[in-house]
Amino acid sequence: MPSFGYKRRYLSEGLFPKIRRNYEQVLTLFCILFSLSILLILVITGVDLGLSIPIASYSIMEGKAGEKGGKGEETEKKREEEDIEFYLVKTIKAITIIYIIAQVLSLFLRILYISFPSISRNNTYVLTLAVLETEGRLVTMYGSTAATDENISCQDICIFYHRVTGGNCHSFCEPLSLPLPGLHLPIQVFCLLLSLLLVCLESALLDIDNFYTATTVISVLNSVQQLLLTLCTYALTTDTGFCCFGISITRWFIHTDVYTQTLESLVKESFTSPNKHENEEWFRSTLVQEPENQMDASRAGQVKMLQHFLETWHEQLYREVYVGQDAVSLFITKNEKDRLDEFYTRRILSYDSDEKVIFQRK
Structure with a gap:
């Protein structure tokens, strides 16, 4: 109908x-x-x-x-x-x-x-990776079908928090599920x-x-x-x-903070030049391994690789804040979101110019 x-x-x-x-x-x-x-x-x-x-x-x-x-x-x-x-x-x-x-x-x-x-501490967010399309300025999120077959540009990658709301409203009444x-x-x-x-x-x-x-x-x-x-x-x-x-x-x-900027910088670094700092011990100790299907050069394969980098980096950085955490999810509460942002803001301020380069936004 x-x-x-x-x-x-x-x-x-x-x-x-x-x-x-x-x-x-x-x-x-x-x-x-x-x-x-x-x-x-x-x-x-x-x-x-x-x-x-x-x-x-x-x-x-x-x-x-x-x-x-x-x-x-x-x-x-x-x-x-x-x-x-x-x-x-x-x-x-x-x-x-x-x-x-x-x-x-x-x-x-x-x-x-x-x-x-x-009141808003229990709000839930999901870490999301999106790629800006060259045609029509659309945003393709993980799991969506890309509008083009072109290779992904590093400048088009964006990582942010997407709010998750409760309720089973139909798409037409989706605004009713928004926070107050x-x-x-x-x-x-x-x-x-x-x-x-x-x-x-x-x-x-x-x-x-x-x-x-x-x-x-x-x-x-x-x-x-x-x-x-x-x-x-x-x-x-x-x-x-x-x-x-x-x-x-x-x-x-698109909710962004220091933590999402940190993740975005690391994902871009892993995606564009994983071997750039191969002789530096501090980079090798945190380098994310590429997925098994890394040879897939299609745009969909590149998006999957980016998602893999996001999940792996997030798991590693999250465990630095929440030591001993058994399972790490891309879904986090506002309380966790604020704590991650505060932790990595302090870390960036404590590093010198040579050490914090990987955490800077490109």
Whole structure:
């Protein structure tokens, strides 16, 4: 049966990976401040508009009573405008309540994960090897079919953590299996649409009565704040997604750190020039043996060889941190991920320039 829905699933480092790494705490603080400011504005404008409803309601009832008694002083056009004003205010108030609930939810999740980082300690990641294709800039992960038969270039190799989530959702509802922090971006995009809708509705009120000029100006400023908050959230967001009414988009984030860079450097070294340092004792002691099918020169064979290098190097480096570990898996928890990163960050800083060359990113 053909599918009429739009589904997209892709890997990405985001548009601003360096900004996220270097200014994550600053951007998080800005997000919290913007959220609090938006909530304050929404509460004030919501209360202000709520007080105007009884006035509009009284005018409508007065007009209807005058019409029944035959002594109505307002024209039919004036009564229609008051009806429109009354229902616009009611609609704006309802949208404002939804807007406030969404912002409170997003702010609560953000503060919760900042205050209690142990909540995410059991998140699971899998070490993944991917090769960038020359055609279409696609990423071929291990086990996938390559788009070309060309040899793999060392510059196209990438090693990263891919988050693993629970649940057996169909591919269409995959965004529902994302971690809770992945909801930040969809919520803020939804809030941005609500803020623009409020500007349109309050502009319609302004056409009826100049009394709503101040409220409309504040709503426009609030939309600017919401836009800035959405951009900051996008810069911070890692794994995220959205699914609704036949549309499903999932962006899995390429998680990298010092440990993945170390593995990537070692895998590239083993793949390109395993005999380069054959006379150096420190390299021979850690050199990974090539797999038995190393003579397979096809692209698929090269990907299998790279996967072999990744698994062997990871096992060796992992055992240096977790001594005596019986079994080593490519699936690791966030707690293990952070400990590996901390260990090899200290190791790189402790080596001199000659010893740490193998751990440097090419």
